[in-house]
Amino acid sequence: xxxxxxxxKGINTTGGQEQQVGLQExxxxxxxxxxxxRRETETLFQEQPETGNPYLEDTLLRSYLKTHLPxxxxxxxxxxxxxxxxxxxTQIQPLGWECxxxxxxxxxxxxxxxxxxxxxxxxxxxxxxxxSAEEGLIxxxxxxRYSNWSRLYQAVKLYLFSSSSGGFNCPLAMTDGxxxxxxxxxxxxxxxxxxxxxxxxxxxxxWTSGQxxxxxxxxxxxxxxxxxxARKQPDGxxxxxxxxxxxxxxxxxxxxxxxxxxxxxxxxxxxxxxLSLFFLKVRDEEGKLNNIQVQRLKDKLGTRQMxxxxxxxxxxxxxxxxxxxxxxxxxxxxxxxxxxxxxxxxVASMRRMISLSREYARRRVAFGKLLKDHPLHVQTIARLExxxxxxxxxxxxxxxxxxxxxxxxxxxxxLLLLRLLIPVAKLYTGKQASAVAVEAMESFGGQxxxxxxxxxxxxxxxxxxxxxxxxxxxxxxxxLRSLAKSQGQVMAAFLSTVQKKLELAAGTGELALAVQRAxxxxxxxxxxxxxxxxxxxxxxxxxxxxxxxxLARIYTGRAEGNHSALLLEHAARRGADPADVCAAQRWCEQxxxxxxAESGRGSYGPGxxxxxxxxxxxxxxx
Numbered sequence: 075x076x077x078x079x080x081x082x083k084g085i086n087t088t089g090g091q092e093q094q095v096g097l098q099e100x101x102x103x104x105x106x107x108x109x110x111x112r113r114e115t116e117t118l119f120q121e122q123p124e125t126g127n128p129y130l131e132d133t134l135l136r137s138y139l140k141t142h143l144p145x146x147x148x149x150x151x152x153x154x155x156x157x158x159x160x161x162x163x164t165q166i167q168p169l170g171w172e173c174x175x176x177x178x179x180x181x182x183x184x185x186x187x188x189x190x191x192x193x194x195x196x197x198x199x200x201x202x203x204x205x206s207a208e209e210g211l212i213x214x215x216x217x218x219r220y221s222n223w224s225r226l227y228q229a230v231k232l233y234l235f236s237s238s239s240g241g242f243n244c245p246l247a248m249t250d251g252x253x254x255x256x257x258x259x260x261x262x263x264x265x266x267x268x269x270x271x272x273x274x275x276x277x278x279x280x281w282t283s284g285q286x287x288x289x290x291x292x293x294x295x296x297x298x299x300x301x302x303x304a305r306k307q308p309d310g311x312x313x314x315x316x317x318x319x320x321x322x323x324x325x326x327x328x329x330x331x332x333x334x335x336x337x338x339x340x341x342x343x344x345x346x347x348x349l350s351l352f353f354l355k356v357r358d359e360e361g362k363l364n365n366i367q368v369q370r371l372k373d374k375l376g377t378r379q380m381x382x383x384x385x386x387x388x389x390x391x392x393x394x395x396x397x398x399x400x401x402x403x404x405x406x407x408x409x410x411x412x413x414x415x416x417x418x419x420x421v422a423s424m425r426r427m428i429s430l431s432r433e434y435a436r437r438r439v440a441f442g443k444l445l446k447d448h449p450l451h452v453q454t455i456a457r458l459e460x461x462x463x464x465x466x467x468x469x470x471x472x473x474x475x476x477x478x479x480x481x482x483x484x485x486x487x488x489l490l491l492l493r494l495l496i497p498v499a500k501l502y503t504g505k506q507a508s509a510v511a512v513e514a515m516e517s518f519g520g521q522x523x524x525x526x527x528x529x530x531x532x533x534x535x536x537x538x539x540x541x542x543x544x545x546x547x548x549x550x551x552x553x554l555r556s557l558a559k560s561q562g563q564v565m566a567a568f569l570s571t572v573q574k575k576l577e578l579a580a581g582t583g584e585l586a587l588a589v590q591r592a593x594x595x596x597x598x599x600x601x602x603x604x605x606x607x608x609x610x611x612x613x614x615x616x617x618x619x620x621x622x623x624x625l626a627r628i629y630t631g632r633a634e635g636n637h638s639a640l641l642l643e644h645a646a647r648r649g650a651d652p653a654d655v656c657a658a659q660r661w662c663e664q665x666x667x668x669x670x671a672e673s674g675r676g677s678y679g680p681g682x683x684x685x686x687x688x689x690x691x692x693x694x695x696x
Contacts, residue, residue: 123433129159172198173240207280225477236422241379245323247415251408252283284329297346324383351396376534420507427514502626504540550618588662595666
């Protein structure tokens with residue numbers, strides 16, 4: 075069944091591997107005599123799944139680049155990506171595993187009782203920083219060698235790097251975000267040096283940045299949860315006083331953070347209007363902490379390779395970089411970038427797990443034949459492949475739009491779509507990543523549960539992707555705010571694009587049913603919005619998550635014009651692989667508009683919230 079195989083190319087087994095499979099088959103059937111005495115050292119008769127150059131093996135990525143990049147750009151980036159893929163395989167992946175085996179260690183005092191607050195990271199982690207600079211993983215987006223395609227090219231390298239990075243993709247996300255904020259401010263003279271360091275290709279000059287926002291009273295609720303106070307000094311600088319509850323990559327060189335400026339009487343404006351954005355160096359020229367004290371490192375479920383700390387700010391010297399009271403608006407550029415990095419990490423995680431699962435199916439013998447010859451097993455992997463393909467194309471669409479925006483080539487509709495798609499894609503791919511990781515782990519049987527296979531690391535690290543940079547519900551509400559703030563323009567741009575551009579895929583006979591389903595989902599979404607116009611705010615809040623899922627599924631499943639490449643459009647292009655057609659068909663077989671289906675069941679109607687409360691907390695809460 076071609077719809078199960080999906081035609082993804084992998085590694086051919088060698089003659090020795092074929093012989094091993096033959097021996098396994100004979101052992102299973104009883105033809106090979108096996109000794110009954112216990113050996114001193116027992117071995118597992120299974121072969122480790124081995125993947126090759128991640129760029130060359132990613133057929134969907136390569137076909138996307140071939141379809142969309144200008145020929146000259148494609149020629150140059152293809153050569154660099156093939157080289158980078160080799161480096162990932164031979165150097166970066168082993169370093170990533172070293173980062174996992176050697177997590178950071180906090181040393182509060184030296185041998186003589188003096189407070190030192192040192193965070194010790196392993197040599198492999200420090201090598202990741204050097205490699206990130208050499209490969210231009212931040213610089214590429216800001217040099218703009220390829221104009222509007224530079225951001226997409228950077229995203230491709232980060233996507234390939236992410237699963238092998240040993241968690242270093244997180245500080246890169248915040249570094250990219252900090253550079254974006256500084257660029258959006260016009261790179262003022264006082265920040266020019268910092269911007270140059272953040273975007274440097276020289277490992278000796280490259281800086282990473284933190285993003286210190288979370289405090290004790292809240293995560294996403296920064297307006298009400300931020301207690302850090304900034305006191306202005308005679309020289310115009312500020313001193314920050316407060317406690318940061320969750321600071322990722324605490325070993326970074328600099329950071330951006332929010333604080334409330336105290337007036338002459340020591341009073342601070344509350345709410346988001348009282349927040350301002352500050353830049354600070356973590357250490358001074360002598361390497362001493364900038365009046366910062368590390369309370370402890372967090373004991374996390376995953377991302378253990380990276381130092382996440384609780385920090386006290388005891389008068390940390392900082393520079394005000396936003397207008398007073400405009401901190402939230404100024405840091406929004408950073409949040410957009412870090413959310414895109416979150417999407418990159420999610421898509422990369424899915425691809426890695428599926429690649430390993432596919433290779434294992436080519437080697438593992440069970441019930442007398444290879445797993446790849448068991449139709450149900452292949453069907454399970456195929457379903458995961460569909461999810462990963464949709465997620466990759468959604469990511470590519472977002473960074474394509476961002477590249478247009480950064481080079482002043484974006485239309486008004488492009489900008490509206492970008493505003494909507496970033497939270498939608500972040501929340502949706504975060505959920506996809508953990509679901510794919512769990513299912514793919516199961517495809518290895520008991521081996522998937524063994525720490526030394528590295529598979530549990532991928533699962534643990536994927537679970538944070540629905541939490542970092544805004545949880546699913548927080549981002550679903552952000553989607554609703556984008557609709558309200560634009561007075562419906564965002565949604566109009568979305569629906570207009572959907573309705574007008576489906577014609578491209580409609581001309582492909584094999585896609586006719588998929589196109590029909592996508593059109594029906596679009597109509598259902600429109601009908602829901604029309605009905606929701608008269609609903610109370612509570613009803614829309616209850617629908618927010620399902621509404622966002624609907625946006626993600628409809629946008630990913632349908633065609634979107636001459637310069638985009640989501641599943642239907644990618645399948646409709648000339649020379650499309652049968653796997654592309656199958657992926658589009660399968661994507662459109664799922665419920666594309668869950669918000670309409672749930673609305674029809676009364677999930678958001680009068681009394682729905684009370685029923686939910688009774689179910690969770692008991693009828694006494696009614």
